[in-house]
Amino acid sequence: MSLRKAYLLIFIILLVDQLVKIYIKTNFELEHEIRVTRWFRILFIENEGMAWGTKIPGTYGKLFLTVFRLLAVTAIGYWLWDSVQKNYSKYLIVSISLILAGAFGNIIDSVFYGVIFDHSNHQLATLFSDRPYGTWFHGKVVDMLYFPFIENATLPQWIPFWGGKTFTFFNAIFNIADMAISTGVGILIVFNKKAFAKPYDREDTVFKNTLD
Structure with a gap:
């Protein structure tokens, strides 16, 4: 897979x-919800930290997280370039491209959203408000996809500690x-084996199949 296709x-x-995030920001108030189906909803929230709403404490916690993400994206970008140059498998290149795109997408929120949007x-x-809600590198990540497949179910009483409590299966947004x-x-x-197969291993396999 070429670098051009990966970039595309x-x-x-x-x-x-x-486009989805900008639409949500400009058409939904914070925590506004639309039920598409019983188990799929669009619920607008903003994430100030890492996955599952985890935050790094301290005055510079958010800045540290954003800078770390930028360094991580740089490393992943080099990994992608190196994998293409060494002719690694499409599985690996597509995977790296997806991870890089996702990481960069959330970085855009963290770096820019605080200075181009007002609050929700x-x-x-x-968009491009003259009264932004934050500063550079302190934007909030926009989340909206919610799939509560099992909601407000009650755990059996015999389960230690959690018995009798209600839970929602897959409550991530x-x-x-x-x-x-x-x-x-x-x-x-x-596809671990195919993704990390050495280029010469794949070439040998193709060569053997051709001979057979």
Whole structure:
């Protein structure tokens, strides 16, 4: 797979991710919800930290997280370039491209959204507002996809500690960028041997199949 095709895939994912986020920001108030089906909803929230709403404490926690993400994207970008140059498998290159696109998509929120949007509390946010809600590198990541497959179910009483309590199966709220990252990681796990096969191993296999 060529670097040009990998960049095209990354661009498409970034474009879709940002269009969806901008639409949600400018058409939904914070925590506004639309039920598409019983188990699929669009629920607008903003994530100030890492996955599952985890935050790094301290005054510079958010800045540290954003800078770390930028360094991680740089490393992943080099990994992609190196894998293409060494003719690694399409499984690996597609996976890296998905992970890179997802990481970069959320970085855009963290770096820019604080200075181009005003807040979404009880109002629709305005793009390129003259009263932004934050500063550079302190933007909030926009999440909106919610799939509560099992909601408000009650755990059996015999389960220690949690018996009798209610729970929701798959209560994560995420975005297109998160989906890209998860899909990329999933490909690496499921197709591990094919993804990390050495170029000469694949060439030898093709050569043997040709002889057979």
